[in-house]
C-alpha cells in the first residue's frame with residue numbers, strides 16, 4: 001500500500017499528471033450537472049448523437065490538417081446540437097430514427113475520412129490507434145498542455161455559471177415544459193441553451209474519455225442519484241459528488257495501473273450505479 | 289370591466305381534421321367563464337390554444353387587455369410529468385413563481401412565502417419535502433393547483449381541476465377558486481363537467497361541440513334550450 005502511495009506521490013510531481021487530474025475532475029463536474037435534465041427530457045439521444053458527430057468533425061479536422069481542431073469541432077457540434085434538437089422533437093418524421101441515422105452516419109464517414117486522409121508517414125497501426133483513442137479516449141492523457149488546462153478551467157467556469165444562473169428555469173422546463181411555456185417561460189430558448197451546453201461539454205470531454213464514453217459520464221451519475229434521492233436539488237448535488245468521486249477513483253487507478261482513463265472512470269460509475277440500485281431496493285423493502 | 293381576451297371565428301383541430309369551429313367569445317377582466325362540452329369536444333385543445341401552446345387552424349385569438357403571458361396560471365388536465373421524476377412538492381410549487389423572476393436566477397423572499405402560503409391554502413404543507421411521484425392522484429392535483437396559483441397574477445386557466453378529488457375536496461377547491469375570483473380579482477377560465485359548480489359559480493358559459501353551441505351569461509344559458517338539455521343530461525339541479 002505505502003508503495004502505491006509513494007508511487008502516486010512521485011507521479012504527482014509531474015505537471016502532466018496534475019493537469020490530467022484537474023481536467024478530469026472539471027469535466028466530470030460539468031457533465032454531471034445536466035445529467036438529470038438529459039435523462040428526464042429524453043435528450044440522451046442528443047448526447048449520444050453529438051458524440052458521434054464530434055467524432056466525425058474530428059476526422060474532418062484531421063483530414064484538413066488544421067492546427068487547432070477545436071475551430072472545426074466546436075462549431076460543427078454546436079450546430080448539430082441545434083439540428084438534433086429540432087429533429088428529435090419532431091414526432092412526425094420519426095425523430096429518433098433520424099437522430100440514429102445522423103449519428104451512425106457521422107461515425108461511418110468519420111472513419112472513412114480518417115482512412116482516406118493523407119498518410120503523412122502514418123502506418124495503419126497508427127491509424128487504428130488514432131481512431132481508438134478518439135472513440136475510447138487516449139490510453140494516456142498525459143499529453144495535456146498548460147493551454148488545454150486553462151481552456152478547460154474557463155469552459156467549466158462558464159458551464160457552472162450558466163447552470164446556476166438558469167437553475168430555476170432549467171427545473172421548470174425539465175419538469176413540465178408546457179406549463180413553463182404557458183406561463184411565459186421561453187422554453188425553446190432554454191432547450192437550445194441546454195443542447196448547446198451539452199455540445200460544449202461533449203467536445204471538451206472527447207479528448208478525455210473518448211466520444212463513445214461521454215454519454216456514460218453524463219448519464220450514469222444522474223441515474224444513480226435518482227435511485228436514492230427524491231428532490232431535484234438533492235439529485236443534482238448527489239450526481240456531482242458521485243461523478244467527482246468516480247473520476248478520482250478512475251484517475252488514480254488509471255495512473256497507478258496504466259488502464260485507459262475513460263473506461264476506468266465509466267467502470268467506477270457503473271459500480272456506483274449498482275451500489276445505489278441495491279441501496280434503493282433495500283430502502284424500499286424497509287418501507288414496507 | 290375591460291375586455292382581456294377576444295376570440296374571433298376560431299377553429300381548432302389536429303393535422304387538418306377540425307375538432308371545433310366558429311368560436312366567438314370574449315373574456316372580461318374579473319370574469320368567471322365555464323367551458324362546457326362533452327368528452328372530446330375540444331375543451332382542452334381550446335385551453336391550449338388560448339395559452340399559445342397550440343396554434344389555431346384559423347381565426348384570431350388576441351389578448352387585448354393588460355394581461356401579460358407571465359401573469360397567467362395554468363392547471364393542465366394531464367401533465368406530461370414522467371413517473372420517476374425526482375422533484376419535491378416544494379420545488380414544484382415554487383416553480384410556479386418562475387415567471388415572476390425575470391432575469392433573476394433564484395426565488396426571492398416574497399416568492400418563497402407565496403409558495404408557502406399556497407401550500408397552506410391547499411393543505412399540502414406537510415407534504416412539502418415529499419417526492420411528487422410518491423403522492424396519490426388527489427395530492428398531486430393539489431400540488432399542481434398550488435403551482436398554478438403561484439403563477440396566476442391576473443388570470444388562471446383550469447382544465448378539469450377537480451379530477452381525482454373527493455367531493456369535499458372538490459367543494460373546497462371551487463370555493464378557493466371563487467375566492468381568488470372575487471377577492472383577488474383574478475379572471476378564471478375553467479373547464480369542468482360539474483354542472484352544479486357551473487350553476488353556482490360561473491358568470492359566463494361557453495358550450496362547445498363540433499362548433500360553438502352557446503356563449504353568454506349563466507342566466508341566459510339556463511333559460512336556453514341547449515342549457516336545459518345539458519342540465520338534465522348531466523343531472524344538474526334537483527327540480528329538473
Ligand SMILES: Nc1ncnc2c1ncn2[C@@H]1O[C@H](COP(=O)(O)OP(=O)(O)O)[C@@H](O)[C@H]1O
Nearest residue numbers: 302303307325326327328329330331332333334
Ligand atoms: N395531440 C393530439 N393529436 C391528435 N388529435 C388530438 C390530440 N389531442 C386531442 N386530439 C383530438 O382532439 C379532440 C378533442 O380533444 P380534447 O380537446 O382533449 O377534448 P376534451 O378536453 O373536450 O375532452 C379529440 O377527438 C381528440 O381525439
Ligand SMILES: [Mg+2]
Nearest residue numbers: 331332333365
Ligand atoms: Mg380535456
